[in-house]
Every structure is written in structure tokens, then in C-alpha cells.
Amino acid sequence: xxxxxxxxxxxxxxxxxxxxxxxxxxxxxxxxxxxxxxxxxxxxxxxxxxxxxxxxxxxxxxxxxxxxxxxxxxxxxxxxxxxxxxxxxxxxxxxxxxxxxxxxxxxxxxxxxxxxxxxxxxxxxxxxxxxxxxxxxxxxxxxxxxxxxxxxxxxxxxxxxxxxxxxxxxxxxxxxxxxxxxxxxxxxxxxxxxxxxxxxxxxxxxxxxxxxxxxxxxxxxxxxxxxxxxxxxxxxxxxxxxxxxxxxxxxxxxxxxxxxxxxxxxxxxxxxxxxxxxxxxxxxxxxxxxxxxxxxxxxxxxx
Numbered sequence: 001x002x003x004x005x006x007x008x009x010x011x012x013x014x015x016x017x018x019x020x021x022x023x024x025x026x027x028x029x030x031x032x033x034x035x036x037x038x039x040x041x042x043x044x045x046x047x048x049x050x051x052x053x054x055x056x057x058x059x060x061x062x063x064x065x066x067x068x069x070x071x072x073x074x075x076x077x078x079x080x081x082x083x084x085x086x087x088x089x090x091x092x093x094x095x096x097x098x099x100x101x102x103x104x105x106x107x108x109x110x111x112x113x114x115x116x117x118x119x120x121x122x123x124x125x126x127x128x129x130x131x132x133x134x135x136x137x138x139x140x141x142x143x144x145x146x147x148x149x150x151x152x153x154x155x156x157x158x159x160x161x162x163x164x165x166x167x168x169x170x171x172x173x174x175x176x177x178x179x180x181x182x183x184x185x186x187x188x189x190x191x192x193x194x195x196x197x198x199x200x201x202x203x204x205x206x207x208x209x210x211x212x213x214x215x216x217x218x219x220x221x222x223x224x225x226x227x228x229x230x231x232x233x234x235x236x237x238x239x240x241x242x243x244x245x246x247x248x249x250x251x252x253x254x255x256x257x258x259x260x261x262x263x264x265x266x267x268x269x270x271x272x273x274x275x276x277x278x279x280x281x282x283x284x285x286x287x288x289x290x291x292x293x294x295x296x297x298x299x300x301x302x303x
Contacts, residue, residue, distance in 0.1 A: 002200040004089035006082045009063075015055075017074050019085055020063040022204070023130040027105060027194060028098045031059040043094040053077065059096055061127040109188040111180050112165075114246040118157070119169045119267070120176055121246030122187050128197050131204035132162040132248050134266050143202035146190050155179060160246070160267035161198065167246035167267045226294055227254045230261055233290055238283055249283075259296035261287060 002023045009018040031042060034056055039045035044064075045057040053072040058065030064085060068074060089095075105126070112121040133144060136158050141147035146166070147159040155174035160167040166187050170179070191197070223231065231251045242249045247267035254261050263283070284298040 002089075004086055006086050008078050008082055011065075013067075014074075015070075016065055016067045017078060018063045018065050019082055021089070021130060023089075023200075024061050024127065025064070026059060026061060026096050026098060030061075031057075031096055033057045033059075041098075042096045044088060044096070047088065047093075051081070062130055104192045105194050107188060107191045109184050109191070111184050112246070114167070116169070116246075118172075119167050119246055120180065120183070121165050121167050122184055123165045124187070124191055125164075126191070127164050128166075128191055129161055129163060132160070132266070133198050133202060133204055134161075134248075135159045143199040144197065145195060145199075146187070146197050149186060149190065150183070153179070153183070156183075160248070162243060162248060162267070165246060224254070224256075226256065226291075227251070229291065230254060230287065230295075233287060234263070234283075237286060259294060261295055261298045263298060263300050265300045 005022050007020045007022075009020055011018055031045070033039040033042060033045045033049075036046055036049040039049060039057065042057075042059065045059065048054050048057050048064075048066065053068045054066055055069050056065075056067035058067075066081065068077075108125045109122050112123055114121050133147075135141040135144060135147040135151075138148060138151040141151055141159065144159075144161065147161065150156050150159050150166075150168060155170050156168055157171050158169040160169075168183055170176070234249060234251055239249055242265075247265065250264040250266065252262040252264050284295070287295040287298060
């Protein structure tokens, strides 16, 4: 069974908050409800309208957006709302009763080169998972039918899945121009058929150190102030850039005596010939500039 967690995210509109989830909520489209009558196909939205300060409910693939009336401030109620959402989702209650589930899901997939010549990024036009997963062989892929299908090809070395893309690393025996189209079609058809990308019980490789405003059934990881500052910088400035190249970066540890930051590189970044340059001239320089003498060196381990 899925275990949901909620991260509260502010928007440009002070009346609207996003409650982001670590699992996908709906597949077909986004939903907007202005009142309880409009929410006939959404038991979750109906439940939310029992809160007298809820004006509008938005349900998307990976978040629930709520607009409030002015009778309350979000600061006074957001934690309670987040906890109620976690309890509702973890109870397995229905979110939206979607129609036409037998019809193919409209989706496009395109291939995108990465700095790692051994890895290609296949980007989907919709979100496919709520967090990142890495599979280094077919045994590790037992919780992902898509990864298992990709490992049927003898030239597939590793599979990395995150949000709206799949990064595939290959052995040298094959050239991308010979296998690109076939891999893209396998991934596109898999998504279009609405098949489960990753099983509910699969373990993600998301940053376990990310703790800000996250409501979870698990205890939050305790970090010292410097480590949390590093995590925040990696999440805000580094991870989006790394993800655009089909990879992932995860904070591992910080040694205050040597002032060394240890990170893990995954996906396209793992084993990439340019990753050392990126690490030293990008991430290390950024952390030194933003944190002063707290950081002396950044060391990366391949995931």
C-alpha cells in the first residue's frame, strides 16, 4: 500500500497553497472544483469542502491545491490540513473517480541527449512517478514493470525514473541511433496503456534529508544546521539542473572537521565523464560561495 507524505508549498497567490504528494494522485487530467456539487466525482474534494474556509479545490497529478476564504490565515490551519490529507490518502480513500480508464492516455515521449554519452533521457509529456527510482539490474527492477521491460534488451545497463522522464544507460555494444526509436516506443506505449510504472511498495531514492514542512508517517531525519543548509542549496539550485540532464544528486553527509560534503550522483550523472568537472567547477564552487569557510571540498559517490 502506498504511504503518502505531504509537502506544503507556497504559491504566488497568498490565498492558495499547494500540498504536494510523493505519489501520483490522478492520471487523466487536472480537476478544479468550486463547490461541493461540482465535486460529485471526487470524494476527496467533497471531504475538503466540509472545511468552511475552503473556496476552491484543485487536484493534479502530484498536488492538491486549495484556495481559502479570508476567514482564516493559512499559517493557522495549513499543518492541520496537511495532516488530514495524509490520513485520508493513507487510508486508501478515493481521490477522483476517473472515467474512460480503458482508453489510451494521450502522451508523447521524446529522446534527449545527456552529458553522459552512455545515457539517453526519454521525456514524457506528463508526470509518471512522484519521486525518483534507480535500477541497476533486472533483479533490482522487480518493483518496476517498466524497468523490467527495458532490461529485456541486452544492451540496457541501468534505468533511472524520475517525475516525467526515464534515463536509460546502455552498454557499448549498441549505438543510440540503432536503439533510440525502439526504446522510446516501449516507454511511450507503456505509459499510454496506463500500466503501473513503479509498484506502491518500491523504495524511492529521494533525498531523505529533505525535511522542511513535510508531513510524513515516518520520523523526520535530524540534521545539523549546516547540513540542512547544504540540503536546501542542493534542492533549490543544483537538483533541477542535474535533473534536466537526466540525473539526480543526493546529500549523503557533512564532516564538520574536514568541511567535506559527500553527495551521491545517480542516473545520467553516475559514471558521466564530465561529472567530476561539474562537481568541482559547479557544485563545489557554489557551496563555497554561498557558505563561505563552512565548505572546503565536495566529494561524489556514484549511485
